[in-house]
């Protein structure tokens with residue numbers, strides 16, 4: 142039985158991953174920012190008779206990260222799998238993003254996983270075994286209009302994770318980056334909108350972009366989020382798993398285009414798809 146610590150388990154991929162690992166018989170510790178918001182997870186595990194231990198763990202708070210990880214190590218003696226899933230979204234024009242908004246998103250999406258890795262790795266290195274699964278996004282490979290800061294956090298997470306992969310493999314620790322496309326977890330609805338504000342020069346472009354992107358594949362939001370939980374589980378359990386793994390038809394399509402076209406042709410395709418001409 143592996144000891145699996147997952148962040149951001151109150152909803153979405155984190156909740157589904159916690160259930161999936163628990164069904165497979167693993168010891169699951171599910172981090173939630175606020176234990177009062179863990180009702181959906183508690184109901185789901187009770188309905189299936191699963192045992193998932195819920196702890197409060199806010200990846201934005203260094204003391205919470207240290208205390209959460211120390212508690213798991215004290216109770217279970219080890220952490221075999223860390224899933225850095227907690228994350229937030231943000232949309233809006235780059236120009237209208239304040240320092241405070243950008244800092245806050247980087248704090249959750251990049252520094253959160255960094256804090257978790259710092260807290261967990263010493264014990265994994267000492268045992269010369271462990272897996273870190275980083276939940277990134279197709280937005281960590283390709284950046285789109287009005288998603289600049291969110292994409293920046295995921296590009297940064299990918300860069301950090303690729304370096305980490307080289308650094309910790311000699312200590313027997315694996316890193317896998319999971320890159321979902323768009324899935325209906327409520328993530329999009331919860332994301333913060335930083336603009337365009339009233340009278341913004343980006344207002345018209347933004348409306349055109351919204352209409353065009355609503356017609357794109359994947360936007361109908363019919364994909365099953367459990368596919369991401371399955372990918373996270375595979376990443377954790379297959380010793381020969383590659384460093385990166387796309388999940389979802391839209392992510393595969395975008396990445397396929399990015400790889401098969403040169404920069405100019407790819408940009409042309411994006412502008413056409415998003416009706417994004419000046």
Ligand SMILES: NC(=O)c1ccc[n+]([C@@H]2O[C@H](COP(=O)([O-])OP(=O)(O)OC[C@H]3O[C@@H](n4cnc5c(N)ncnc54)[C@H](OP(=O)(O)O)[C@@H]3O)[C@@H](O)[C@H]2O)c1
Pocket residue numbers: 148149150151152153154155173174175178198199200201202226227228229230249253276277278279320321322323324325326327328329331
């Ligand atoms: N759904 C998609 O289309 C999609 C696509 C690509 C990548 N992703 C990535 O997948 C991951 C999970 O997203 P999701 O789709 O499952 O959305 P979600 O249901 O909104 O899940 C995100 C979870 O992260 C938690 N979280 C946020 N800030 C936190 C913090 N400081 N400490 C601990 N937990 C925190 C949230 O808890 P609260 O409720 O307390 O805020 C929430 O439970 C994210 O990293 C996201 O960037 C999602």
